Amino acid sequence: MMRNQKFMPAIKHLLVISIAINAGLVLKLLHDNNGHEWATNGMNEVRVAKDVFHGVQNLSRATDQYINLDHGDPTMYEVYWKQMGDRTTLVLSGWQSISYFSDTKNHCWFLEPSFANAVTRLHNLVGNAQTRSYHIVVGTGSTQLFQAALYALCPSNAPEPMSIVSAAPFYSSYPLIIDCLKSGLYKWKGDASKFNKGEPYIELVTSPNNPDGSIRQAVVNGSGGILVHDLAYYWPQYTPISFQADHDIMLFTVSKSTGHAGIRIGWALVKDKEVAKKMTKFIEISSIGVSKDSQLRAAKILDVIADTYEHTEKFDKVKPFFHYGNNEMARRWKQLRSAVNKGQTFSLPDFPVEKCNFSGQRFGTQPAFAWLKCEKAVNDCESFLRKHKILTRSGTQFGSSKRYVRISLISHKEEYDEFIQRLSLLSSMDTP
Amino acid sequence: MMRNQKFMPAIKHLLVISIAINAGLVLKLLHDNNGHEWATNGMNEVRVAKDVFHGVQNLSRATDQYINLDHGDPTMYEVYWKQMGDRTTLVLSGWQSISYFSDTKNHCWFLEPSFANAVTRLHNLVGNAQTRSYHIVVGTGSTQLFQAALYALCPSNAPEPMSIVSAAPFYSSYPLIIDCLKSGLYKWKGDASKFNKGEPYIELVTSPNNPDGSIRQAVVNGSGGILVHDLAYYWPQYTPISFQADHDIMLFTVSKSTGHAGIRIGWALVKDKEVAKKMTKFIEISSIGVSKDSQLRAAKILDVIADTYEHTEKFDKVKPFFHYGNNEMARRWKQLRSAVNKGQTFSLPDFPVEKCNFSGQRFGTQPAFAWLKCEKAVNDCESFLRKHKILTRSGTQFGSSKRYVRISLISHKEEYDEFIQRLSLLSSMDTP
Numbered sequence: 052m053m054r055n056q057k058f059m060p061a062i063k064h065l066l067v068i069s070i071a072i073n074a075g076l077v078l079k080l081l082h083d084n085n086g087h088e089w090a091t092n093g094m095n096e097v098r099v100a101k102d103v104f105h106g107v108q109n110l111s112r113a114t115d116q117y118i119n120l121d122h123g124d125p126t127m128y129e130v131y132w133k134q135m136g137d138r139t140t141l142v143l144s145g146w147q148s149i150s151y152f153s154d155t156k157n158h159c160w161f162l163e164p165s166f167a168n169a170v171t172r173l174h175n176l177v178g179n180a181q182t183r184s185y186h187i188v189v190g191t192g193s194t195q196l197f198q199a200a201l202y203a204l205c206p207s208n209a210p211e212p213m214s215i216v217s218a219a220p221f222y223s224s225y226p227l228i229i230d231c232l233k234s235g236l237y238k239w240k241g242d243a244s245k246f247n248k249g250e251p252y253i254e255l256v257t258s259p260n261n262p263d264g265s266i267r268q269a270v271v272n273g274s275g276g277i278l279v280h281d282l283a284y285y286w287p288q289y290t291p292i293s294f295q296a297d298h299d300i301m302l303f304t305v306s307k308s309t310g311h312a313g314i315r316i317g318w319a320l321v322k323d324k325e326v327a328k329k330m331t332k333f334i335e336i337s338s339i340g341v342s343k344d345s346q347l348r349a350a351k352i353l354d355v356i357a358d359t360y361e362h363t364e365k366f367d368k369v370k371p372f373f374h375y376g377n378n379e380m381a382r383r384w385k386q387l388r389s390a391v392n393k394g395q396t397f398s399l400p401d402f403p404v405e406k407c408n409f410s411g412q413r414f415g416t417q418p419a420f421a422w423l424k425c426e427k428a429v430n431d432c433e434s435f436l437r438k439h440k441i442l443t444r445s446g447t448q449f450g451s452s453k454r455y456v457r458i459s460l461i462s463h464k465e466e467y468d469e470f471i472q473r474l475s476l477l478s479s480m481d482t483p
Numbered sequence: 484m485m486r487n488q489k490f491m492p493a494i495k496h497l498l499v500i501s502i503a504i505n506a507g508l509v510l511k512l513l514h515d516n517n518g519h520e521w522a523t524n525g526m527n528e529v530r531v532a533k534d535v536f537h538g539v540q541n542l543s544r545a546t547d548q549y550i551n552l553d554h555g556d557p558t559m560y561e562v563y564w565k566q567m568g569d570r571t572t573l574v575l576s577g578w579q580s581i582s583y584f585s586d587t588k589n590h591c592w593f594l595e596p597s598f599a600n601a602v603t604r605l606h607n608l609v610g611n612a613q614t615r616s617y618h619i620v621v622g623t624g625s626t627q628l629f630q631a632a633l634y635a636l637c638p639s640n641a642p643e644p645m646s647i648v649s650a651a652p653f654y655s656s657y658p659l660i661i662d663c664l665k666s667g668l669y670k671w672k673g674d675a676s677k678f679n680k681g682e683p684y685i686e687l688v689t690s691p692n693n694p695d696g697s698i699r700q701a702v703v704n705g706s707g708g709i710l711v712h713d714l715a716y717y718w719p720q721y722t723p724i725s726f727q728a729d730h731d732i733m734l735f736t737v738s739k740s741t742g743h744a745g746i747r748i749g750w751a752l753v754k755d756k757e758v759a760k761k762m763t764k765f766i767e768i769s770s771i772g773v774s775k776d777s778q779l780r781a782a783k784i785l786d787v788i789a790d791t792y793e794h795t796e797k798f799d800k801v802k803p804f805f806h807y808g809n810n811e812m813a814r815r816w817k818q819l820r821s822a823v824n825k826g827q828t829f830s831l832p833d834f835p836v837e838k839c840n841f842s843g844q845r846f847g848t849q850p851a852f853a854w855l856k857c858e859k860a861v862n863d864c865e866s867f868l869r870k871h872k873i874l875t876r877s878g879t880q881f882g883s884s885k886r887y888v889r890i891s892l893i894s895h896k897e898e899y900d901e902f903i904q905r906l907s908l909l910s911s912m913d914t915p
Contacts, residue, residue, distance in 0.1 A: 124582050132578035139578075143780060145571025145787070146564035148745030150556050151738075191623050191747075191770040198769065202664065224768070231768050232634065235665030306583075313580030313775035315623075336656070336663050337630065338623040342774040343745035348575060355577070 118470050119442045120459040123261075123419055127379060127461040128310025132352075134369050139355045141348050148343040158324070159331045161340030162189045169353035170303075170318050176357050177373070177409050179285050181297040185320040186327035189341045190334055193283055193304040193317030197255075198228060198337070200279050200300050200319065203329035204253055205236040212236055216243035217255035218270045219450035220262050220422070222281070223457075225255060242450050243270045251275035256298075259284040262449050262457035263400055264418030266290070283307045288376025290416040291407035299323065305349050307419060309356065309372075310461075315342070316349040377410065380417040383460050386471045387421055393478040398424045421458040432456045441473055550902050551874045552891040555693075555851055559811060559893040560742025564784075566801050571787045573780050580775040590756070591763045593772030594621045601785035602735075602750050608789050609805070609841050611717050613729040617752040618759035621773045622766055625715055625736040625749030629687075630660060630769070632711050632732050632751065635761035636685055637668040644668055648675035649687035650702045651882035652694050652854070654713070655889075657687060674882050675702045683707035688730075691716040694881050694889035695832055696850030698722070715739045715749075720808025722848040723839035731755065737781050739851060741788065741804075742893075747774070748781040806842065812849040815892050818903045819853055825911040830856045853890040864888045873905055 132139060153163045166189060171182045190196035205213040215229050219242040229239040240246055243254050254276055258267040261284065269278050280298040284290065286308050304317035321327040334341065359371040370378070391397045400422055402415035423443070425432035431453045433445035446455030460467065564571060585595045598621060603614045622628035637645040647661050651674040661671040672678055675686050686708055690699040693716065701710050712730040716722065718740050736749035753759040766773065791803040802810070823829045832854055834847035855875070857864035863885045865877035878887030892899065 122583065124584065126582050129578050129581045132576075132581065135577050137576075139576070141575045143573045143575070144564075144569075145567050145573075145784060146561050148743050148777075148780070149561045149564065150558050151554065151744040152556065153745070191774070195770050207665070227768050231765070232664050233639070233667030235667065311580050312583045313585070313772070315770060315772060315774045333663070336659050337769075338627050338747060340745070340747060342623070342747045342777040344776040344780050345580075345774040348580070348776050352577060 115440070117440045117442050118466055118473070120462060120466075120470060121442045121444045123307070123459045123461060125306060125310040125312050125419075125461045126463045127467070128376070130464065131369075131372070131375050132310070135355065138358075138365070139352055141351050143344055143347065147347075151340055153340075153343060153346070158186070158328050159188050161331075161334070161343075162187060163343055163346040163350060166316075166318075166346040166350040166353075169350040169357070172357050173353045174320075176360060177287060177292060178295050179287075179292045179409070180282065180301055180303075180320055181295055182320060185322060186324055188319045188321055188327050188330045188334070189346060190317045190319065191338060191341050192306065192315045193281065193302040193319075194224070194228065195334060195337070195341075196302050196317050196319045196330065197279070197281070199330035199333040200302070200326075201229070201237050201253065202333040203326045204277050204279070204300075207236065209236075209251075211250075212238040214238060214240040214246065214248065214250065214252040215255065216240050216246045216252055216271065217257065218243040218267065220260070220446065220455070221255070221450050222257055222261045223444060223448040246271055247273070249273065249275070251277075253277045253279060255279050255281060257281040257283070259290045259416050259418055262420050262444070262446075262455075263422035264290075264402065264416050264420065265400070266416065284419055286376075287373040287407055287409045288380050289418055291405040291412075291414060292409040293405050293407070300326065305352070309349075309352050311349065311352060314345045314349055316345045374410065377412075377414075377417075380419075380460070381414070383467060384417040386467075387460065387474075390471050390475040390478055391423070393475055394480070395426055396429065396478050396480075397474070398426055419459070419461045421460055423456050423458055425454050425456075430454065436477075439473060439477055441470060547872070549872045549874050550898055550905070552894060552898075552902060553874045553876045555739070555891045555893060557738060557742040557744050557851075557893045558895045559899070560808070562896065563801075563804070563807050564742070567787065570790075570797070571784055573783050575776055575779065579779075583772055585772075585775060585778070590618070590760050591620050593763075593766070593775075594619060595775055595778040595782060598748075598750075598778040598782040598785075601782040601789070604789050605785045606752075608792060609719060609724060610727050611719075611724045611841070612714065612733055612735075612752055613727055614752060617754060618756055620751045620753055620759050620762045620766070621778060622749045622751065623770060623773050624738065624747045625713065625734040625751075626656070626660065627766060627769070627773075628734050628749050628751045628762065629711070629713070631762035631765040632734070632758075633661070633669050633685065634765040635758045636709050636711070639668065641668075641683075643682075644670040646670060646672040646678065646680065646682065646684040647687065648672050648678045648684055648703065649689065650675040650699065652692070652878065652887070653687070653882050654689055654693045655876060655880040678703055679705070681705065681707070683709075685709045685711060687711050687713060689713040689715070691722045691848050691850055694852050694876070694878075694887075695854035696722075696834060696848050696852065697832070698848065716851055718808075719805040719839055719841045720812050721850055723837040723844075723846060724841040725837050725839070729754075732758065737784070741781075741784050743781065743784060746777045746781055748777045809842065809844075809846075809849075812851075812892070813846070815899060816849045818899075819892065819906075822903050822907040822910055823855070825907055827858055828861065828910050828912075829906070830858055851891070851893045853892055855888050855890055857886050857888075862886065868909075871905060871909055873902060 153161050167187045170187055174180045174182045190199060212235055215237050217225055226239045229237060252273060252275060254269050254271050256267050256269050256278055260267050278298060280301045282296060282301050283304050284307055299322045301320045302317060305314055306312035319330060356372040359366050388399060391399055404413050404415045406413050425435060429435045433443055433456050436443050436456060443456035443458045445453055447453050585593050599619050602619055606612045606614045620628060622631060644667055647669050649657055658671045661669060684705060684707060686701050686703050688699050688701050688710055692699050710730060712733045714728060714733050715736050716739055731754045733752045734749060737746055738744035751762060788804040791798050820831060823831055836845050836847045838845050857867060861867045865875055865888050868875050868888060875888035875890045877885055879885050
């Protein structure tokens with residue numbers, strides 16, 4: 052894992068180092084994803100390797116390996132947290148996490164007070180969401196909270212399941228999560244822009260949007276609509292913080308804000324107390340609360356992020372977190388646009404430049420995913436890239452066309468650099 | 484929290500120390516459960532306090548407070564894990580738990596290898612379940628795994644939801660979990676002993692049973708039946724290990740085996756690979772995996788338990804874990820039966836004595852819950868005990884009569900002792 056740290060100070064130089072020198076690193080990385088073929092529909096992970104790699108530093112072998120950018124695994128952040136050394140280390144004694152209960156005075160009785168405090172502190176620092184008079188509900192990732200919100204908002208005695216919609220392209224997991232148990236409470240009804248019924252509905256508004264990074268507002272505008280805002284990416288490394296969000300239900304996750312996907316912690320800011328209580332009830336029924344250990348770790352990490360701004364004296368050699376993330380995303384988007392602009396095979400969306408109230412800087416959204424379009428004769432972009440050993444997620448899974456793919460931009464640096472090299476080559480060849 | 488350790492060496496003496504001396508401890512403990520009134524249907528937690536406690540060491544105040552034994556919060560174990568000192572301490576660095584993935588070579592890609600190893604090691608030590616040729620699936624508590632099993636076992640294209648049954652008295656959360664989303668895949672059909680349809684069904688077999696501690700086998704014996712075994716309490720502190728279980732799907736949880744409920748980790752041993760894969764899929768869809776931090780902690784704790792038997796030299800002053808738990812449960816059941824035998828107001832089930840293959844000792848099941856029956860004129864046992872400030876869960880919630888209540892026996896020692904004192908008094912008064 053030290054390979055990341057080793058290359059940190061030489062980011063610019065790395066770009067011009069030949070592919071041959073990188074081959075060993077790339078091979079090591081791809082080896083980690085190796086061993087057998089497997090595929091999962093929900094996240095649509097696909098990792099393919101025909102034979103087990105034996106460590107030979109051979110370029111042709113390296114480019115034979117698949118690069119998996121199908122999922123949004125935020126391994127980009129590992130190098131930052133390694134720099135932090137012991138500052139984010141958490142020590143847990145064997146007698147901790149015995150009781151189910153974290154705070155019997157809170158309606159969300161499994162919410163660790165230190166996590167709630169860290170969430171409030173970070174939102175107040177960044178200014179991306181109101182917390183005053185909001186109720187915090189913690190969940191096993193924002194995925195569980197999303198289901199909790201549906202449970203809380205859909206009446207249990209309605210004659211028909213509630214319609215759930217989101218404007219295409221929408222997050223590919225929404226239909227899977229919503230319909231997996233064939234619930235009588237709610238039903239996925241697809242693209243919000245095509246939904247115009249007079250009946251009650253819930254519209255999911257993801258902003259910046261997964262997969263395409265667009266800044267979004269509700270599109271249905273029906274009278275019986277309830278909105279759930281997924282703000283997983285509304286953090287200053289990805290997009291300018293142009294206003295303090297104050298929606299009824301706002302979902303966040305550490306996976307994309309701090310990069311700790313394996314912690315499985317998300318939180319909801321909920322305006323209505325009764326909705327927060329019903330969301331809590333869902334999490335109680337479905338998992339009897341949320342890991343205390345993970346909440347304590349998340350609290351520590353969120354607090355250290357705030358410290359990188361409020362106690363800068365402690366962090367003389369480490370950049371403040373969001374500034375680091377913003378620079379890294381800017382660098383990656385620059386590489387990506389440069390590769391795409393080498394020819395006419397691909398295109399990318401443009402994003403308007405805005406002022407970020409948090410950093411004071413002006414920049415355009417630089418999303419965690421690229422929503423890449425294949426132009427000209429390439430009809431099926433996912434298959435085309437797969438043929439060239441780049442695994443991405445097809446636009447069809449997001450309610451869009453197969454001309455599009457979603458590509459994760461937040462993987463390990465070595466993997467990302469190898470992807471850029473392959474894309475540049477494809478782009479400049481003007482295939483097919 | 485030090486109060487538990489302080490009193491550890493004097494367990495026998497404590498039993499004869501007057502209630503007045505204990506009052507301070509009880510008050511401190513009850514204070515922790517204080518603050519406001521709240522009730523949750525899923526776990527049916529009820530904690531009531533009319534006014535906030537201010538620390539007065541006053542006996543009448545202490546007996547005025549409610550004792551909450553409604554839920555199975557395993558705080559009894561805290562004192563044991565405190566004795567262990569640093570042996571179970573886990574240190575987590577800030578750069579851990581970044582990736583979603585734990586083991587891309589395993590179909591359960593979010594399963595930490597060290598946790599899988601510790602599970603296998605402990606089952607092999609205790610002899611309570613086969614692990615050879617089983618697939619391990621980890622979940623956010625066994626609650627999530629139970630839902631994963633239903634998802635895996637119910638066909639998605641059946642015309643009618645699958646019937647789910649369990650013999651009464653059954654775990655009170657089963658109906659809540661199964662029916663909360665009005666799934667079209669499955670439906671709660673209640674008491675297995677009243678179910679005799681020819682259609683496909685799933686029977687949940689909990690053994691030892693929650694709430695009544697009985698050792699169980701399937702009761703329906705229909706041709707189209709699938710069994711799911713919940714073996715949360717099949718550990719040698721609660722019951723003799725009389726055979727090595729080798730059912731198709733077996734669910735376990737650290738909450739009841741080690742006492743770490745707040746970790747929210749359970750595991751399933753699954754015979755059929757395709758079922759294990761579908762269970763994995765459910766957990767992927769519903770929470771994109773399971774906390775890595777909690778898995779690492781659980782691995783450490785399970786390993787230390789095995790060490791208390793396999794490396795006894797390291798633990799000269801600490802009893803091996805299951806022996807400690809077995810002694811503690813025996814002590815509590817002795818106290819309980821002694822209190823109940825003071826009169827004719829209450830009765831308890833009896834359990835046959837069997838040999839435990841793990842410890843070599845002969846004893847009867849000493850369940851984590853008492854299934855108490857109110858005799859004579861007391862028709863509603865839960866209300867009767869509530870009147871006397873003991874909160875329990877009514878038999879009606881387990882598909883049984885209101886003459887019964889389920890009482891947790893695994894709470895903090897001070898709380899338990901106070902409960903025994905109150906019950907003794909009620910019992911000897913022969914109320915009403």
